[in-house]
Amino acid sequence: MTDRPALPWSRRSLLSAAVAGVLAPRPALSATPAARIASLGGAVTEILYRLGAGPRIAAVDTTSLYPAEAMREKPNVGYLRALSAEGLLSVGPDLVIAADGAGPADVLALVREAGVRVETVKEPPTPGGVLDKIAAVGRLAGLEREAEALSAEVKAHFADLAAQRARIARPARALVVLSLQGGRTMVGGRNTTADGILGLAGISNAAEGLDGFKPITDEAIVAAAPDTVVMMQNGPEPPKPEAVFAPDTALGRTPAAARRSLVAMDGLYLLGFGPRTPEAAGDLMRAVYPDLPRG
């Protein structure tokens, strides 16, 4: 095995020279919109489809669950934080738009080295973050006008949402439960997408004492006293209230259990912070405040 390294080392300089020579003009061509986009991240893919760039998407990642045809029709390059350089290059993209945190960083560096433009978009869980994301994706895909239209639409929805939120007299307390695996309850605390969507829906986070997505103790669940439990629905069947609020569990001793108040929503819809976020927050709001007068 020690006889192999000799070969390429001598060609390293040649290689970089050749690569630089052939690939250097590429960035200058970025004025023409990218024809093959690798779209990494649920919200990024959703925005590209909404902007009408669906046919130009060359590949998606495992978090691109909406619209459903993305997963069905496009090659899947894997989880966006564990990408493969050759895998990504094999779909022949001329632009990679990745949600913040895509990586590993050295894989992205290799893809850049191959002359492919790699851009990341930030994902703060706020209305401003959603609008910025739409603008950024639109700019990268060369669809500024479409992005402006979508942005105006989403902005109007956020404004409607704010108007509805203003009618809430007494905010309910909700616990966003990510999973109930093995008797451990994982909830969304401060600085999470869960906290962001609760805020938009005019609901206060019953787990405000925690930072991030964390397992919570039974006592803390009882102390948090949520009026509602919000869960992800990742399969065809929503989680059943009888199971979630089983009488011998901590969740079974909360006000939410007494009211049988369990809201199950699709994970990406609820926490994705894409263009559907105002609708998701609105759905959540109506589920938690059924008596709220509609505007």
Add this chain to the structure above:
Amino acid sequence: MADTAARARRGALALGLLLALVLAVALLSVGMGAIRIPPGRVLDVLVRGAADPLLARDALVVLNIRLPRTLLGLLVGAGLAVSGALMQGLFRNPLADPALVGVSAGAGLAAACVIVLGDRLVAHLGLPGPLPYAVLPAGAFLGGLSATLVLYGLATRAGRTSVATMLLAGIALGALSGALTGLLVYASDDRQLRDLTFWSLGSLGGATWTKVAATTPLILPVLLAVPVLGRGLNALVLGEAEAFHLGVRVERLKRACILLVAVAVGAGVAAAGVIGFVGLVVPHALRLVIGPEHRLLLPAAALLGGAFLVLADVAARIVAAPAELPIGIVTAMVGAPVFLWLLLGRARLADA
């Protein structure tokens, strides 16, 4: 006399076969991947380099992605397998693997620190930008090395290193760093948690020439020391006192083995994350086939370890293309059944 000659011939044959295997696997690894490049073009690229602009894209894939990846795999696999064989010889314990000298635990803890606390620290100090990504491998390497040095210090009294103390202290230290890593896991957010999980499954994915260049000087020493260490380890099989009376400088041998292994495994973990099973299974499988003689076992382990890891990496790349599996999954999934099969076949022979 004739017996020794025959054994030498058999040994040379085994090493020759393994060398051929390494070459075949390396060619496979350079020739296959998510991007289909016909073998002829791969050959063109290897022979003529990237001077031909028509070949530029393929050249980039072959020379800058697959070749460093293959070399890194050979290097890390060889380092892990030799380290495993050395540890099993040194501890005279079939269950010994490189993790016993605390490298994996220390490197894992350091990696968790970098992943979970790194960005916060940068923000706290008011430094610009994200953490440079060389910090993670460098941290993992230093973490692995310092864990071993601590362990070595704990087990050494008056110039004599107790292998048994080191083994038990290693377990204690492993549990402690496991607990600290758990604490960091608790403090981590969703993304950091996933980074940690993927890191702990290992991958040759980010292999670059820089990584190969940084890793080579750290793993080569253990491979180059192989011819020197074999005789001492053979004597050590008889026991420490017996080896001493045979003229082996036991303490020096121990120190050399532990240090070489710590550096090599630390570098391997830093470059590719935690890759289990290679250090444990490769030497055992070889012992079952070619016998326990260290002067043959160690070089054979280097060759088979490299070939095994590269082959596992080819599978990891191709199975889910264009995505790829973490390599730790493949090494365990392929390694465990093969090892069981070898073991059971051997047991049947022995019972008959």
